[in-house]
Amino acid sequence: MSPSVIEKRMRLFGDRCAELGLAATHQRRAIYRALAESERHPQPEAIYRRVKRRIPTISLATVYKNIKTFVEMGLLREVGCEAGSYRLDANLDRHHHLVCVNCKSVVDFYDRKLDQVRAGQASPGNFRIFRYQVEALGLCPACRSKQGLRKNKKRGQYGQSR
Amino acid sequence: MSPSVIEKRMRLFGDRCAELGLAATHQRRAIYRALAESERHPQPEAIYRRVKRRIPTISLATVYKNIKTFVEMGLLREVGCEAGSYRLDANLDRHHHLVCVNCKSVVDFYDRKLDQVRAGQASPGNFRIFRYQVEALGLCPACRSKQGLRKNKKRGQYGQSR
DNA sequence: CTATTTGCAAATAATTTGCCCATGG
DNA sequence: CCATGGGCAAATTATTTGCAAATAG
Numbered sequence: 001m002s003p004s005v006i007e008k009r010m011r012l013f014g015d016r017c018a019e020l021g022l023a024a025t026h027q028r029r030a031i032y033r034a035l036a037e038s039e040r041h042p043q044p045e046a047i048y049r050r051v052k053r054r055i056p057t058i059s060l061a062t063v064y065k066n067i068k069t070f071v072e073m074g075l076l077r078e079v080g081c082e083a084g085s086y087r088l089d090a091n092l093d094r095h096h097h098l099v100c101v102n103c104k105s106v107v108d109f110y111d112r113k114l115d116q117v118r119a120g121q122a123s124p125g126n127f128r129i130f131r132y133q134v135e136a137l138g139l140c141p142a143c144r145s146k147q148g149l150r151k152n153k154k155r156g157q158y159g160q161s162r
Numbered sequence: 163m164s165p166s167v168i169e170k171r172m173r174l175f176g177d178r179c180a181e182l183g184l185a186a187t188h189q190r191r192a193i194y195r196a197l198a199e200s201e202r203h204p205q206p207e208a209i210y211r212r213v214k215r216r217i218p219t220i221s222l223a224t225v226y227k228n229i230k231t232f233v234e235m236g237l238l239r240e241v242g243c244e245a246g247s248y249r250l251d252a253n254l255d256r257h258h259h260l261v262c263v264n265c266k267s268v269v270d271f272y273d274r275k276l277d278q279v280r281a282g283q284a285s286p287g288n289f290r291i292f293r294y295q296v297e298a299l300g301l302c303p304a305c306r307s308k309q310g311l312r313k314n315k316k317r318g319q320y321g322q323s324r
Numbered sequence: 325c326t327a328t329t330t331g332c333a334a335a336t337a338a339t340t341t342g343c344c345c346a347t348g349g
Numbered sequence: 350c351c352a353t354g355g356g357c358a359a360a361t362t363a364t365t366t367g368c369a370a371a372t373a374g
Binding site: 325326327328329330331332333334335336337338339340341342343344345346347348349 | 350352353356358359360361365366367369373
């Protein structure tokens, strides 16, 4: 990632920590920096290995704890929106998914307009695209009505920053 | 799922098994049926519990083995396209993902046209949508050039059935 | 019959937790 | 200071594997 982007992200990190009263420890900064620097959507283990080069005493548990914290703070997202394990789909017809960001439920979504989605430009890096699938992220009715009562939810989880 | 859809899927299952010379065992059929019946994109554990009601001696390992087989056969897909664990993204700017279906690498994809994606109709079930994210599934350059040498790849993994 | 597939148990991998010590503000 | 966070080890959860016995074709 370019130095200017990394610095922008580190500033966002600092601001968010200050705002939420989180200690900007050595470890926490290094973990976030490793994430901010990477292009490859790393898994926790990869972040751990990377941070360990600078802070050899770091523990994997600390990496996991901080990743969770960052996601709650809205500094980080999980790719694909389902952590943990297999979610399976026997529906081979063209369809898309509604994903509840709160309870992680997934509902099939048939929509002609979404079926027409195509990129406006050639894909970077000579990727060969077979199909497009749209994820609509939001809140399911059950979680909508619980909104506002939820604990530990700070801000920034959902929107786009620009 | 409606009975007619389930039967359609069971026929597809039977055909694929015959075609590939797979034994259509009692267990295998029950596992696939449980998947075909479900609306909720279940995890392996949920399938196991469901099948266990009909075949109390079924083992969780059998469920896992068959799920893998079905995915290889193209009878089943994983939602979100990344199995296993956390893939993290510190990029909060609006962007989409190119996902390699073979090696599971994920590359950020900036595209104005994809940023404009919206559903053509109200979302089912009163879901409240915050943002849309597009996944473009395909092959990265490295996997493209390895194409054809790959073992255990039968067919049907990538396309849409209609 | 005989090649596959199952069930079990054990192995491995991934993630979380509890607790006591260290440190940032 | 002293509340928050870190490190370690143990616990939990998720997934895979090896192998003898069962069974589909």
